[in-house]
Amino acid sequence: MPVRKIPKNYRNVTGVHASEKSIGEAQFESTLERDFLTLLEFHPDVERFEVQPKVIHWEDSSGKQRKHTPDVLVLFKPDLKIKPWLCEVKYRSDIFENWPQYKPKFKAGIRHAKAAGWRYRLITEIEVRTPFLANCRFLTGFKFQKPKEQDIKLLLERIKHLGQSTPAALLAAIDPDKYAQAYLMPTLWHLIANHRIDVDLYQDLTMQSIIWSKS
Known part of the structure; x- marks a missing residue:
């Protein structure tokens, strides 16, 4: 089950995405997350994915303990030899407006991913909302x-x-x-x-x- 509290926001649409690739339920907490899961479900290079796979604990500059729960872990087909992606899915405007708040959290995600042999990726609407997505929506x-x-x-x-x-x-x-x-x-x-x-x-x-x- 998701461990995050969903902030009240006009962009929030929650649900469970129909999936054959998801490890556990493919829950989403925004339309952008839903659309990203749609891409993963159809992309031929993606073998499996897991929503909210890890809780990353980190300490801020004041010594306070913090938590970061990335949105999705993406696993690619073994023969492609692509490192797994630990992904945070956010709108670009949200990142720009809240960069001071997000920056240390993202750094914690980068450190965790590097230690695990993964890549930490920020996914925005630029990467998600493409002609590929429109076709995937139709085919779903x-x-x-x-x-x-x-x-x-x-x-x-x-x-x-x-x-x-x-x-x-x-x-x-x-x-x-x-x-x-x-x-x-x-x-x-x-x-x-x-x-x-x-x-x-x-x-x-x-x-x-x-x-x-x-x-």
Whole structure:
């Protein structure tokens, strides 16, 4: 469970993010945290992540004991050999306005991460709110669906045969009937959301986007 008290702020929207990668519940305490968890859930390099993984104890300049609870620990796929990220997620305006207060806390986080062999990262809306996020938000509604295996097989076999296509062309190649295409479309987005069919998610995702077979 989160150990922080949530400050009253117009930006605070709390909840639990649906996740297959989270260690424990993927709780969020702001829309920015929610959006960052969405990116982690979809990013192919991320293997697991944990929300509020550590309480870091540190001493301020007056000798008073303080606590810092970073937002997320991100673990990457082992073959990539990327150090885990210990992340603090904040709006840039918040960092600028409260820098004297945050600076010693961030320094404590940097020391802790370095000792653990990790990297300490400040994540702001600049890194989070990108075209990639917009695509991930759209695909979230399809990622956890349970399509019929026969529909999955049909789409995967056809995209493998074509090698490269677009959502519109792939569906048309399977069936010219518009109703049949509409029926298969959620399964296609499900396969893209789960990286079983590839697409460049850093570009706007449309029916004319280039998609290709994983194999």
